[in-house]
Amino acid sequence: MALNFKNVYNKFAQVNNEFNRSINQAIGKDVFKELKEIEEPKEFTPIDQFPEFDLPEPEQWTDKKGVSKEFIFEGNTIYVSEELDKLIQYRRDFRAAAAYYASRFQFKYNNCVQDFDSFVNYFPAIYLEGLKAMLIRAYSVLLPFGIFTVSMEEFEQSHLRCYRRAIDSYETMVGIEKKKNEIAEQSGNLVGNSVQMQGGGFGFKGAMKGAAMAEAFNIGMGFLGKMVANQNKMSIEEKEKVFETFKQEIFFQEVYSDYVNSFLTMVQTIYDNNESDNIKTRSTVEYNTMIKNLQNPMFPKEKIGTALVTLITNYPFENETYDFLKQKYGETEEIKDIIKYFVGY
Numbered sequence: 001m002a003l004n005f006k007n008v009y010n011k012f013a014q015v016n017n018e019f020n021r022s023i024n025q026a027i028g029k030d031v032f033k034e035l036k037e038i039e040e041p042k043e044f045t046p047i048d049q050f051p052e053f054d055l056p057e058p059e060q061w062t063d064k065k066g067v068s069k070e071f072i073f074e075g076n077t078i079y080v081s082e083e084l085d086k087l088i089q090y091r092r093d094f095r096a097a098a099a100y101y102a103s104r105f106q107f108k109y110n111n112c113v114q115d116f117d118s119f120v121n122y123f124p125a126i127y128l129e130g131l132k133a134m135l136i137r138a139y140s141v142l143l144p145f146g147i148f149t150v151s152m153e154e155f156e157q158s159h160l161r162c163y164r165r166a167i168d169s170y171e172t173m174v175g176i177e178k179k180k181n182e183i184a185e186q187s188g189n190l191v192g193n194s195v196q197m198q199g200g201g202f203g204f205k206g207a208m209k210g211a212a213m214a215e216a217f218n219i220g221m222g223f224l225g226k227m228v229a230n231q232n233k234m235s236i237e238e239k240e241k242v243f244e245t246f247k248q249e250i251f252f253q254e255v256y257s258d259y260v261n262s263f264l265t266m267v268q269t270i271y272d273n274n275e276s277d278n279i280k281t282r283s284t285v286e287y288n289t290m291i292k293n294l295q296n297p298m299f300p301k302e303k304i305g306t307a308l309v310t311l312i313t314n315y316p317f318e319n320e321t322y323d324f325l326k327q328k329y330g331e332t333e334e335i336k337d338i339i340k341y342f343v344g345y
Contacts, residue, residue: 044121050111053104058097061137063144064089071341073325073334076305078312080341083145084279087270088316090141091263091344097137098260101130105255109248116173116239119246123170130259135159138262145270155269162282163261165254176234176242264317280315287315294324304328316342 066086071078080088105126112122139155142148160167264281271279280287293299294307308328311321322339329335 042117042121044118045112047108047112047122047125050108053107055100055104057133058093058100061090061093061141071334071338073332073338074305074329076309078309078338084316087267088341088344090266094134094138094260094263095344098134098256098262101133101259102252102256105130106252109252116243119243120170120174127166127170127255130255131262134259134262135265138266141266142269145274147270147273150269150273155265158269159262159265163258163265166251166258169251169254173242173246267317278314281317283315283318287311287318291318291320291324312338312342319343 064086066082066084066089068082069080069085071080108126108129109122112126113119135152135156138159139152142150142155267279268281271281290307290311294304299307308321308325311318315321322343326335326339
């Protein structure tokens with residue numbers, strides 16, 4: 001009959017803990033600690049059995065018509081092409097849809113997630129549900145811009161390489177448990193394999209007896225190794241402590257950020273496949289150097305406006321540029337109009 005290690009171990013732990021408690025009570029000190037029993041794998045309620053988010057999804061988007069325009073400040077002119085204006089119109093739709101899917105995520109999270117283990121279990125499904133919806137919408141916008149050769153898989157991978165704040169937070173949480181459990185397993189293997197007895201060396205008549213003794217000894221060492229591993233794995237108390245420190249409000253903002261930035265993935269994909277413009281959605285060394293130099297008091301004052309026009313033309317979605325613009329020229333009506341158009345609020 002096969003040995004049921006879990007049952008044997010838990011019985012051993014119960015007897016050990018009862019003995020330790022009696023000793024601690026007798027001496028009046030908590031000297032001998034309890035052994036952790038091996039837990040049964042957790043079972044989780046299927047997601048479809050939780051309450052449904054009953055607000056309807058945003059309507060499917062329609063094609064838009066862009067209009068070229070100009071913005072003037074301090075004698076400098078920012079030109080906006082029809083194509084860029086069309087994209088900026090879509091941004092309002094992206095923000096509204098991302099707000100909806102982030103709210104749905106938060107609703108499902110609040111219903112499903114109660115502790116560390118349920119967070120680890122439910123997050124991927126409820127997060128990807130909203131992300132997939134956003135990426136499908138974003139991908140569909142490529143078509144009116146004449147982008148027909150980028151696959152959905154390529155588009156998804158492009159997004160996940162750049163905009164994954166919530167995924168990184170999730171992987172950090174999972175990594176805490178994974179790392180601790182890996183160390184526990186390594187410790188257990190080290191103990192379990194530290195001494196192994198070979199059958200033999202007992203003479204011909206004692207060979208069978210020697211083999212039996214070796215097997216029994218090795219089973220015992222294996223049991224000890226598993227015990228060490230189980231004791232060092234992440235405990236329920238440790239999981240509770242980690243989960244209590246988890247900043248859920250910040251996490252919800254990260255989910256929204258990942259969803260809404262599907263807009264930037266869409267824009268970058270369009271311009272990666274369109275040689276007529278040089279728009280970028282992600283800061284580069286060039287951008288970071290220029291914005292840093294603009295803040296240097298030695299930067300020629302007469303060239304600041306021209307430099308800002310270049311940055312806005314090439315990096316229209318970098319908010320840091322508009323912060324500097326407002327700081328440099330104040331909140332004039334011209335500056336307010338530029339920020340309202342390019343930033344959206």
